[in-house]
Amino acid sequence: MKVIGKPRRRVDGWAKVTGRTRFADDIVLPRMLHMKLLRSPLPHAEIEAIDVSRAEKLAGVQLVLTGKDFPVTFGIMPVSQDEYPLASDRVRFVGDPVAAVIARDEQTCTEALDLIEVKYRPLKTIATPEEALATTEPRIHEYGPHGNIHRLQAHEFGDVEEALGSSDYVFEDVFFYEGNTHLAIEQQAAVAALEDAGGLVLYSSTQNPHYLHRELARVLQMPASRIRVVATPNGGGFGGRCDPANHEMVVAKAALALGRPVKICLSREEVFYVHRGRHPVLMKFRTGVTKDGRLTGIHLQTLLDGGAYGSHGAASTFYTGVLTPTTYELPRFKFEACRTFTNKPPCGPKRGHGTPQPRFGQEVQLDKIAEKLGLDPAEMRLRIAVKPNSLTANWLRIGSAGLAECIRQVVERSGWKEKFRKLPEGRGVGLACSAYMCGAGLPIYWNKMPHSGVQLLADRSGQVTALCGATEIGQGSDDVLAAMVAEVLGIGAEDVRVLTGDTGLTPVDLGSYSSRVTVMMGNAAIQAAEALKARIAEAASEQFQVAPNRLEFANGRVFLAADASKGMAFREAIELAEAKFGTLGSVGSYRPPDPPGRYKGAGAGPSPAYSYTACVVEVEVDRATGWIAVPKIWIAHDIGRVINPVLARGQVVGSVYMGLAEALMEEQVFRRLPPKLSNALVHKFPSLLEYKSPTSLDMPEVETVFVEDPDPNCPFGAKEVGQGPLLPVPPALANAIYDAVGVRIDELPITPDKVLRALEKKAKGEEPRVGPEHFPAVPYPEPVVVPPPWEGGDGNAVKGAGPKVKVPA
Amino acid sequence: MSQGVMVRRNVHIDLRVNGETQEASFAPYKTLLEVLREDLGLTGTKHGCELGECGACAVLVDGEPQLSCLVLAVECEGRSIETVEGMAKGAELHPLQAAFADLGAAQCGYCTPGILMTAKALLEREPSPTRDRIREAISGNLCRCTGYQQIYEAVEEAARRMKESA
Amino acid sequence: MMRLPWFEFRAPSSVAEAARILAAEGPDAMPIAGGTDLLPNMKRRHQTPRTLVSLRRIESLKKVSNGAGLTLGAGLTLTEVIHEPKAQPYGALRQAAAQVATVHLRNMGTLGGNLCLDTRCTYYNQNYEWRKAIDFCLKKDGGICWVATASKRCVAMSSTDCAPALIAIGAKAKLVSATDERELALESLYNNDGIEYLKRRPDEILTEIRLPPAAGWRSTYWKLRRRGAFDFPVLGVAAAARFAKDGTVEEARIALGAVASRPFLVPKAAEALVGKKLTDDVIAEAATLAASRAKPMDNADLDLYWRKQVAADFVGYALRELRGDDMRGTRLRIARQIL
Structure with a gap:
């Protein structure tokens, strides 16, 4: 291969280092106005009246919008379209938008916001999942099973109680993973304008222009064909721009109403409110094992703090469990989950979407199991690592699976055998693993159409243009697109012009989420490139009087495989093809294979492939203060195949960074003031200073290893790399702390005060652990019962199933 | 007010x-x-x-x-x-820009201009900074994508290229 | 984009002229030096001065002069202080200045600005909209201190790094107004009140800091914060001591920062060192005495009980470093950089 696997400057590298990458807030259009949103200062209230008259009269103000201008709701999931662009009668968290001012400049907008008078009637606030479970009235939303429960679900794959009953040991642990946020450095911005005789164009820092496109059509009640969404390069995504956002709807409406371009750029504080970040999740694992460390069954219960709206919550709830069986052989699995509404900014997808939380619990518990059984945690994991080409208890199809090799790599490179349980007091190493999906098997709304489409254009100039709806959020999707096309056509990646993320010009791609882009866009790109190549080969082969398949495409030439001296420049070959076939173009599309599971709920979890990761973290813990230092991290990732090693390594180190940040310091937490004095329930510190994210001085060295075992479902065998490597980092850190000082911190983040508290407990002879003490009673429903593949099932439920899911032909 | x-x-x-x-x-x-x-x-x-x-x-x-x-x-x-x-001289990238583009120091590219300017000042003062000096110099620039490692490598590579061409 | 409110801008070229403007404009005018504290506060509408009086063009505020000791102009940037050769003997100051915020902010912020830093609190250092959501607080626009709801006094925290260091060194501050000038021990520049935290009158300009001769003294500063950069201290420990040839402490000062609304000396802890050699026991006793005065509140980063708990450890680090222990490894873990 000439392009794939070679380190290269990314195709958009030049623009990024010269300051020419045009982010949304860099867009300036003639006659452009500015917009700001008035947000609720109350966590839960009815809106009794809004008076905008004084704001409207302020010099420079062009328009004020309120909830009455937006009768239609929206939401990323079809099952929870519960958001209004501007709240009409109810606000549900501090930061819920209630009005918008459009004026000549931001300063005027700010002054006008102060002139809007809103009369609120405060309602009782709900701050935690426990409160949500206990509060039947008021309900934050009128939908959901009951009270303030948003989602409830239960699945059982084989009789788990029986499995636990016949196990040598059963471990029961409760873990907590605090919520946190993406904190992309770019604050979301959007510019809306009219074009083409009244059609709407919206430039926005969105990861998912396609879903935004659909929701805009719904909210604005306009045909989608009259709306164009252009995803500007995102100044960091991490899942934070997956949801269609209020400000995108409102700025679009304003541009339509005024016939002028309108821009909004969120303040940092607003970014914290719009976030849709990691759900706080409380988890209980009951795990049965045999004496030699084989798993017999897991019963997992999760409780999610969803915040004030549905967001991706229906999916997030599934993801707190469905990938649990993908790492190790697990004969039986029961999973119960509950997402609650609270009066806080809604949570949604952040890098790893719902899965880092249970991975933390599972991998820390495995460490405890190994300790109890007297096994080396690496050896134990090697023994039970999931096998390639297998099915899981919940009917996920595993293809390639390089977990064992990942474990061997980090064990070898970290000097695990010389360090584990052998380092001096205060120093330790910990190991953890993970698996992650390479794209969701199903789209967010039910349809049978492709998940990704790529169109190629080529002409006599020799240029090849690749169009795809995929969105460049920094991960390098534009580079992947160019590389795939270039490899097939035998040209350089820099010879492919890419145009992406524009619903007006590019074929649909569902978006940059769930680690789907490389696999899905890549497969579509290869298909399109092969089709184009076939035409070029057919035309060129006539020159040499050979069959088209005797030609090779490489180094910008088309030549005889048998005799490289007989050939022509790629450009000349295109000329021949254009002469023979007329204007040249091709398309490719991709839709993932149908999942084997057929039960209700089987749609969450399936993926064309799964990536695997193993990680070793070394720590130094100061026994007097609990202070934690991390000198080094080793990580091995089963990527299938590396496309551009420069970018792939960047994704791994960046994931390690983010995982370590969540493990050590990041937390999106809230403050409730004394209820006798105040109704307030506010984000504790919506700022880049007080929401702690590691600086260069806080980040250890990371040694990265790639395990390449190409997956047949993936383009050139390449699996995901953007999310999976985050997941093992927090549990590896927790396990390392145990190795260093013998205390268990069963909740994230792991801060020095928690370590010190646990050390004090240890000194007093108490259980050396800090973490949640109990798991509340949650009214989980009767489970959907599905026999696992090895117990004679066919992927359908046998009990509590609801209607069987239709399997597409 | x-x-x-x-x-x-x-x-x-x-x-x-x-x-x-x-x-x-x-x-x-x-x-x-x-x-x-x-x-x-x-x-x-x-x-x-x-x-x-x-x-x-x-x-x-x-x-x-x-x-x-x-x-x-x-x-x-x-x-x-x-x-x-x-930073660039005409169409020619500054060695820092070239190294950042080549070595993955810019992922989303949003913090990149601020880090490039900070690194430029560093190399003008210290043509061959150690890894620790680079870490300190850019510790006032938050990056959420890279984990900083490829940024250090790019600054080191730029320093090397600048010395070679000097 | 967060923007500043409107203001009138003045840029005098002498202290006298600046003082005249401040006197004429009254409390609606504020001096601005580096701007790294005032401008974020103005963007958040904590302060909305009608007139900003820039001190940046006043050359005399950049002066460094030797005499009996060292005089540093308040307008020197923190970077200039760190690299000032004459300031090298004052280890505590250099370490404190080097740990303020970030490289960029140290290139902008001044020594005087750091000493006059507004007190900080997680209920206060928030945007206007956020503060509206809690109905504001005692320090600004509201009636209740949300940190201690029964408190009549604002408990916002002194967050300057340089002040405890300079207090331990024994520095004095010079204030100049249109009508008079005065010099006071740096410690007496501060009130233990989150609102009226400075004794500086609105018409006064902090012009210079006078440090006593360093001969015979060793000083150091230890800062507790979450990250290796950006963060304000949640505990600052400065210690200075003069040693006899045999290592006996002849004179000492220990100052704490970020555990009250002002930085302050702990004379009892310092006295516990005098006449003794810094043995582990002596250090432990002084550390306990000093730490007992630390009263952190739940208005800053990190768990407040833990902050209180580790205060003695940090005093211990400082005293061991004064004793001559090699603390580089510990400092690297705590400060995350080589200082």
Whole structure:
């Protein structure tokens, strides 16, 4: 291969280092106005009246919008379209938008916001999942099973109680993973304008222009064909721009109403409110094992703090469990989950979407199991690592699976055998693993159409243009697109012009989420490139009087495989093809294979492939203060195949960074003031200073290893790399702390005060652990019962199933 | 707020940006960041908080990295301002830019201009900084994508290339 | 984009002229030096001065002069202080200045600005909209201190790094107004009140800091914060001591920062060192005495009980470093950089 696997400057590298990458807030259009949103200062209230008259009269103000201008709701999931662009009668968290001012400049907008008078009637606030479970009235939303429960679900794959009953040991642990946020450095911005005789164009820092496109059509009640969404390069995504956002709807409406371009750029504080970040999740694992460390069954219960709206919550709830069986052989699995509404900014997808939380619990518990059984945690994991080409208890199809090799790599490179349980007091190493999906098997709304489409254009100039709806959020999707096309056509990646993320010009791609882009866009790109190549080969082969398949495409030439001296420049070959076939173009599309599971709920979890990761973290813990230092991290990732090693390594180190940040310091937490004095329930510190994210001085060295075992479902065998490597980092850190000082911190983040508290407990002879003490009673429903593949099932439920899911032909 | 009867009038000054002197007229409350982006059209300089908490807006003022979000533009008369737009010589990238592009130091690219300017000041002062010096020098620039490692490598590579071509 | 409110801008070229403007404009005028504290506060509408009086063009505020000791102009940037050769003997100051915020902010912020830093609190250092959501607080626009709801006094925290260092060194501050000038021990520049935290009158300008001769003294500063950069201290420990040839402490000062609304000396802890050699026991006793005065509140980063708990450890680090222990490894872990 000439392009794939070679380190290269990314195709958009030049623009990024010269300051020419045009982010949304860099867009300036003639006659452009500015917009700001008035947000609720109350966590839960009815809106009794809004008076905008004084704001409207302020010099420079062009328009004020309120909830009455937006009768239609929206939401990323079809099952929870519960958001209004501007709240009409109810606000549900501090930061819920209630009005918008459009004026000549931001300063005027700010002054006008102060002139809007809103009369609120405060309602009782709900701050935690426990409160949500206990509060039947008021309900934050009128939908959901009951009270303030948003989602409830239960699945059982084989009789788990029986499995636990016949196990040598059963471990029961409760873990907590605090919520946190993406904190992309770019604050979301959007510019809306009219074009083409009244059609709407919206430039926005969105990861998912396609879903935004659909929701805009719904909210604005306009045909989608009259709306164009252009995803500007995102100044960091991490899942934070997956949801269609209020400000995108409102700025679009304003541009339509005024016939002028309108821009909004969120303040940092607003970014914290719009976030849709990691759900706080409380988890209980009951795990049965045999004496030699084989798993017999897991019963997992999760409780999610969803915040004030549905967001991706229906999916997030599934993801707190469905990938649990993908790492190790697990004969039986029961999973119960509950997402609650609270009066806080809604949570949604952040890098790893719902899965880092249970991975933390599972991998820390495995460490405890190994300790109890007297096994080396690496050896134990090697023994039970999931096998390639297998099915899981919940009917996920595993293809390639390089977990064992990942474990061997980090064990070898970290000097695990010389360090584990052998380092001096205060120093330790910990190991953890993970698996992650390479794209969701199903789209967010039910349809049978492709998940990704790529169109190629080529002409006599020799240029090849690749169009795809995929969105460049920094991960390098534009580079992947160019590389795939270039490899097939035998040209350089820099010879492919890419145009992406524009619903007006590019074929649909569902978006940059769930680690789907490389696999899905890549497969579509290869298909399109092969089709184009076939035409070029057919035309060129006539020159040499050979069959088209005797030609090779490489180094910008088309030549005889048998005799490289007989050939022509790629450009000349295109000329021949254009002469023979007329204007040249091709398309490719991709839709993932149908999942084997057929039960209700089987749609969450399936993926064309799964990536695997193993990680070793070394720590130094100061026994007097609990202070934690991390000198080094080793990580091995089963990527299938590396496309551009420069970018792939960047994704791994960046994931390690983010995982370590969540493990050590990041937390999106809230403050409730004394209820006798105040109704307030506010984000504790919506700022880049007080929401702690590691600086260069806080980040250890990371040694990265790639395990390449190409997956047949993936383009050139390449699996995901953007999310999976985050997941093992927090549990590896927790396990390392145990190795260093013998205390268990069963909740994230792991801060020095928690370590010190646990050390004090240890000194007093108490259980050396800090973490949640109990798991509340949650009214989980009767489970959907599905026999696992090895117990004679066919992927359908046998009990509590609801209607069987239709399997597409 | 004390806007009351205050006369709201623009200030009018000459600014020297990337070696070129330009006239600018702007409200006195505007920071250098706002004037660069909004009045001079130099949108290469980014912003992430406007409170001095991220480093995205770093530019060079008289050769020193400073945060343009906390510099009053009105105080910049007579000072030399350098932004990312001024780094390349014509079409030729500055060695730092080339190394950042080649070695993955820019992922989403949003913190990149601020880090490039900060690194430029470092290399002008210390042509061969150690890894630890690079870590310290860019510790006022938050990056959420890279985990910083490839940024260090790019600065080291640029230093090497600059020495070779010197 | 967060923007500043409107203001009138003045840029005098002498202290006298600046003082005249401040006197004429009254409390609606504020001096601005580096701007790294005032401008974020103005963007968040904590302060909305009608007039800003820039001190940046005043050359005399950049002066460094030797005499009996060292005089540093308040207008020196923190970077200039760190690299000032004459300031090298004052280890505590250099370490404190080097740990303020970030490289960029140290290139902008001044020594005087750091000493006059507004007190900080997580209920206060928030945007206008956020503060509206809690109905504001005692320090600004509201009636209740949300940190201690029964408190009549604002408990916002002194967050300057340089002040405890300079207090331990024994520095004095000079204030100049249109009508008079005065010099006071740096410690007496501060009130233990989150609102009226400075004894500086609105018409006064902090012009210079006078440090006593360093001969015979060793000083150091240890800062507790979450990250290696950006963060304000949640505990600052400065210690200075003069040693006899045999290592006996002849004179000492220990100052704490970020555990009250002002930085302050702990004379009892310092006295516990005098006449003794810094043995582990002596250090432990002084550390306990000093730490007992630390009263952190739940208005800053990190768990407040833990902050209180580790205060003695940090005093211990400082004293062991004064004793001559090699603390580089510990300092690297705590400060995350080589200082």
